[in-house]
Amino acid sequence: MRYLPHTDDERRAMLEAIGVGSVDDLFTDIPEEARLNGLLDLPGHATEMEVDARMRAFGAENLSPAAAPSFLGAGAYRHHVPSVVDHLIQRSEFLTAYTPYQPEISQGTLQALFEFQTQVAMITGMDVANASMYDGATSCAEAVLMACRVTRRKHAILSGNLHPHYRDVTRTTLQYTEFSVEETDVDPQGKTDIPEIGKDIACVVVQNPDFFGRIQDLTALAERCHEAGALLVVVVTEVVSLGAMMSPGEMGADIVVGEGQSIGVPLSFGGPYVGLLATRQKFVRQMPGRLCGETVDQEGKRGFVLTLSTREQHIRREKATSNICTNAGLCSLAFSIHMSLLGEAGFTKLAEINHAAAVAAAEEIDGIEGVSVLNDSFFNEFTVALPVPAEKVVSQLADQGILGGVPVSRLVPSQKDLENLLLVTVTETNSSDDVAKLVAALKEVI
Amino acid sequence: MLNNVGRQTRPEGAGGDTEMPETFTGNRALNLETPLIFEQGVPGRIGVDLPEPKKVKAKLGGLARKGRIGLPDLSEPQVLRHYVRLSRQNYSIDAGFYPLGSCTMKHNPRINEKAARMPGLGDIHPLQPESTVQGALALVYELAEWLKTITGMPAVAMSPAAGAHGELCGVMAMRAAHEARGEVRTRILVPESAHGTNPATAALCGYKVDSVPARADGRMDLEAFEAKLGPDVAGVMLTNPNTCGLFENDIRKIADLVHAAGGYFYCDGANFNAILGRTRPGDLGVDAMHINLHKTFSTPHGGGGPGSGPVVLSDALAPFAPVPYVVKDDNGYRLQEDVEGDAAQSFGRMKTFHGQMGMFIRALAYMLSHGADGLKQIAEDAVLNANYIRVGLKDVLHTPFDGVCMHEALFDDSTLKDTGVSTLDIAKAMIDEGYHPMTMYFPLVVHGAMLVEPTESETKETLDLFIGTMRHLVDKARTGNDPDFFKNAPRYSPRRRLDETGAARKPILRWAPEGTE
Numbered sequence: 001m002r003y004l005p006h007t008d009d010e011r012r013a014m015l016e017a018i019g020v021g022s023v024d025d026l027f028t029d030i031p032e033e034a035r036l037n038g039l040l041d042l043p044g045h046a047t048e049m050e051v052d053a054r055m056r057a058f059g060a061e062n063l064s065p066a067a068a069p070s071f072l073g074a075g076a077y078r079h080h081v082p083s084v085v086d087h088l089i090q091r092s093e094f095l096t097a098y099t100p101y102q103p104e105i106s107q108g109t110l111q112a113l114f115e116f117q118t119q120v121a122m123i124t125g126m127d128v129a130n131a132s133m134y135d136g137a138t139s140c141a142e143a144v145l146m147a148c149r150v151t152r153r154k155h156a157i158l159s160g161n162l163h164p165h166y167r168d169v170t171r172t173t174l175q176y177t178e179f180s181v182e183e184t185d186v187d188p189q190g191k192t193d194i195p196e197i198g199k200d201i202a203c204v205v206v207q208n209p210d211f212f213g214r215i216q217d218l219t220a221l222a223e224r225c226h227e228a229g230a231l232l233v234v235v236v237t238e239v240v241s242l243g244a245m246m247s248p249g250e251m252g253a254d255i256v257v258g259e260g261q262s263i264g265v266p267l268s269f270g271g272p273y274v275g276l277l278a279t280r281q282k283f284v285r286q287m288p289g290r291l292c293g294e295t296v297d298q299e300g301k302r303g304f305v306l307t308l309s310t311r312e313q314h315i316r317r318e319k320a321t322s323n324i325c326t327n328a329g330l331c332s333l334a335f336s337i338h339m340s341l342l343g344e345a346g347f348t349k350l351a352e353i354n355h356a357a358a359v360a361a362a363e364e365i366d367g368i369e370g371v372s373v374l375n376d377s378f379f380n381e382f383t384v385a386l387p388v389p390a391e392k393v394v395s396q397l398a399d400q401g402i403l404g405g406v407p408v409s410r411l412v413p414s415q416k417d418l419e420n421l422l423l424v425t426v427t428e429t430n431s432s433d434d435v436a437k438l439v440a441a442l443k444e445v446i
Numbered sequence: 447m448l449n450n451v452g453r454q455t456r457p458e459g460a461g462g463d464t465e466m467p468e469t470f471t472g473n474r475a476l477n478l479e480t481p482l483i484f485e486q487g488v489p490g491r492i493g494v495d496l497p498e499p500k501k502v503k504a505k506l507g508g509l510a511r512k513g514r515i516g517l518p519d520l521s522e523p524q525v526l527r528h529y530v531r532l533s534r535q536n537y538s539i540d541a542g543f544y545p546l547g548s549c550t551m552k553h554n555p556r557i558n559e560k561a562a563r564m565p566g567l568g569d570i571h572p573l574q575p576e577s578t579v580q581g582a583l584a585l586v587y588e589l590a591e592w593l594k595t596i597t598g599m600p601a602v603a604m605s606p607a608a609g610a611h612g613e614l615c616g617v618m619a620m621r622a623a624h625e626a627r628g629e630v631r632t633r634i635l636v637p638e639s640a641h642g643t644n645p646a647t648a649a650l651c652g653y654k655v656d657s658v659p660a661r662a663d664g665r666m667d668l669e670a671f672e673a674k675l676g677p678d679v680a681g682v683m684l685t686n687p688n689t690c691g692l693f694e695n696d697i698r699k700i701a702d703l704v705h706a707a708g709g710y711f712y713c714d715g716a717n718f719n720a721i722l723g724r725t726r727p728g729d730l731g732v733d734a735m736h737i738n739l740h741k742t743f744s745t746p747h748g749g750g751g752p753g754s755g756p757v758v759l760s761d762a763l764a765p766f767a768p769v770p771y772v773v774k775d776d777n778g779y780r781l782q783e784d785v786e787g788d789a790a791q792s793f794g795r796m797k798t799f800h801g802q803m804g805m806f807i808r809a810l811a812y813m814l815s816h817g818a819d820g821l822k823q824i825a826e827d828a829v830l831n832a833n834y835i836r837v838g839l840k841d842v843l844h845t846p847f848d849g850v851c852m853h854e855a856l857f858d859d860s861t862l863k864d865t866g867v868s869t870l871d872i873a874k875a876m877i878d879e880g881y882h883p884m885t886m887y888f889p890l891v892v893h894g895a896m897l898v899e900p901t902e903s904e905t906k907e908t909l910d911l912f913i914g915t916m917r918h919l920v921d922k923a924r925t926g927n928d929p930d931f932f933k934n935a936p937r938y939s940p941r942r943r944l945d946e947t948g949a950a951r952k953p954i955l956r957w958a959p960e961g962t963e
Contacts, residue, residue, distance in 0.1 A: 025850070045816050089748075091529075246509045271802040325608065
């Protein structure tokens with residue numbers, strides 16, 4: 001077996017050195033009745049060539065968005081990732097390192113994390129960010145828990161126009177704690193209408209652009225939150241939007257969480273992605289997850305370490321701010337490398353390209369008879385009202401090799417009144433030709 | 447003259463220039479420094495070429511960004527060089543021995559990386575119509591089948607994103623099962639040697655954590671455990687093999703006792719590598735166990751993630767598994783995405799979309815590569831290697847528990863007593879010798895713990911050299927009368943010891959331009 005170096009002679013010599021007769025003697029602590037004699041009921045080992053073919057066969061059964069005009073979004077977005085990114089994250093020293101607990105020999109990971117934290121803080125308009133979470137939805141749940149700790153209150157209001165998975169994950173995560181959530185109605189037409197913020201509310205959570213793509217000024221909502229002693233948590237599922245839009249920090253957000261997948265991370269059927277979490281300096285000690293900080297070494301040279309670990313589970317155990325241990329290390333590195341390639345000029349231009357392409361596509365789609373675009377504002381994703389159920393249309397488009405968008409009913413199946421709505425995303429990867437094909441196909445199937 | 451590992455040999459006491467003079471650049475030959483990315487930007491440079499945007503009237507609702515973000519502008523070769531230089535300041539499993547106990551730093555095969563990037567696997571969107579992702583769903587289904595067979599368990603929840611996330615999944619399923627029976631239980635029993643994530647997870651599920659002491663032989667104290675059981679106990683969270691590297695040989699009794707008390711048995715599967723193909727959690731009475739795909743099944747640690755932590759479940763807990771999951775029926779594969787129908791009792795959703803697909807692909811490639819024979823050999827070689835190290839060091843480092851160990855060998859610091867050299871100092875001296883240190887000061891139940899997990903990937907030569915190095919260091923600590931040698935280690939790493947206290951006292955968590963803050 002190519003990964004296992006020992007020869008039988010070596011195994012025998014080692015057993016002799018240990019002073020046992022056979023390898024079975026090393027497993028005698030396993031209760032006899034639970035020992036497995038013989039092999040598991042699975043195929044034998046395979047050559048690399050066989051594995052390669054097998055995995056390729058799985059891939060061949062899928063329609064790759066690279067091979068089809070694709071307009072899917074709803075929390076995961078297809079963008080061009082520069083070749084440098086994947087090349088660098090496959091360097092052994094990044095790929096096969098552990099969590100940087102030994103800072104003297106982990107400065108590469110640590111400095112990259114420090115730079116990642118800075119980039120995330122900058123684009124969200126916040127003071128500080130952590131070293132990443134599992135994904136956007138788990139970041140959202142952690143932000144609500146954090147807000148409860150900061151305010152010492154127990155309830156959160158989630159906007160109905162927050163991505164349904166984010167609402168589900170937050171509800172699931174909080175269900176056995178002393179904290180609870182209430183959710184406002186899903187409303188593709190209106191502005192998020194947050195009810196009165198009572199004195200027991202720890203935070204209000206809104207997404208911007210929201211699940212239907214609409215952009216809102218949250219400044220007044222932030223003021224209402226702060227007057228009531230609550231925090232405003234802003235969720236961003238498409239981080240490229242931050243290159244074009246006023247940042248959540250400028251609007252008064254207290255915690256910003258997001259899905260960082262759009263920058264540097266492949267779609268990969270939904271994971272692994274990279275959760276972002278940024279906040280104000282004064283809340284740092286209530287943050288979940290790993291944090292990297294600057295310090296100096298014995299010789300006075302600048303260096304970086306994981307810090308404030310007294311918040312974390314390996315020190316605080318049941319009193320930790322979160323049970324999280326792993327972060328999204330390599331995905332945060334990919335994010336950071338892509339963001340470094342973009343820079344100020346590239347990131348803002350990429351956002352501009354996305355927005356312009358989406359505006360142009362929305363105009364064309366809105367021109368189809370019986371079809372209308374609901375949004376008066378959006379970034380690169382908008383909601384299209386069809387005369388028929390969107391799921392059926394999407395299925396018919398798929399038969400023609402077009403990934404035409406995400407039916408709202410896929411994520412909000414319980415609401416029949418939303419079944420004709422289709423979420424359409426247009427990014428820099430979509431050509432005018434792609435859009436023309438989508439428009440033509442929509443005309444045909446409707 | 448070179449010794450047998452290529453080092454320059456020098457007579458003891460002959461001196462030599464250990465304090466290297468500073469260079470003008472701060473670089474030292476191949477050891478190249480790089481400033482923060484923010485200190486390298488020049489406006490006007492760019493690392494990507496983008497087309498011109500279409501001319502349209504913006505629809506940003508009047509909320510277009512006005513100010514600068516502050517990101518630095520660099521060319522592609524600058525960015526490449528920055529990260530290449532950074533990478534060279536990292537230790538990695540590819541470069542050397544990484545005996546980090548509890549972390550299973552094994553070889554990460556590259557066919558796995560290749561597969562994760564194949565067309566139709568790495569580039570598909572999670573919300574494509576199911577008819578366009580039948581291969582992806584089949585892959586997840588197949589991995590689930592392998593995991594069920596390997597563990598002897600009837601069900602598996604695939605979506606948890608890491609080990610601790612898997613713990614959360616398992617304990618939530620336990621709580622949901624109790625609530626479905628109308629039972630209110632408030633306590634969870636956790637051995638004192640447990641990973642910190644266990645109590646943190648139990649707390650997040652609303653349970654009080656009740657710590658169970660260890661016996662003198664390093665296993666959980668069965669009598670103390672039994673005495674703590676009661677109608678308010680939701681279950682036990684037990685790592686097996688445990689964090690002392692020992693198999694909990696009373697495990698079947700523990701399972702029977704907790705079941706008799708109406709509780710469930712959560713097994714922390716962090717150390718599953720040790721027992722692959724030798725026993726199955728399903729035969730040990732386990733109700734839920736997470737599997738760290740990034741440990742046992744070789745998906746790369748990536749400097750701290752991403753991980754993946756599928757959770758196998760017993761029949762009792764399976765109905766409460768989180769959504770989504772893949773279902774196979776006459777029409778092919780589909781996703782059960784909502785809490786309804788067959789999933790009506792599901793405790794909810796843990797993650798956006800369906801799970802860590804990129805990790806699933808790698809783990810399945812790894813399993814296919816090994817097959818039933820290779821998986822069993824993994825456990826046998828991992829355990830063989832750990833015991834070889836245990837025996838090779840036990841006359842110079844004290845093993846707190848007698849007898850054979852599983853996949854990791856645990857030592858304490860008693861032979862270093864009165865030398866002025868601590869476990870930490872030994873670890874830092876190991877860095878200069880070209881090793882990543884073992885896990886230190888964990889488990890907490892052992893004084894000055896050193897937990898060494900070699901994994902199955904290492905050759906006998908590597909283990910012999912490691913044993914020789916450790917013997918040399920312990921000998922130096924005990925006879926050298928030179929604690930400063932250790933206190934000043936490491937000397938040859940990109941940075942010397944860092945001021946961690948200072949970092950925590952006045953946290954600097956981001957770069958800021960001169961003159962701000």
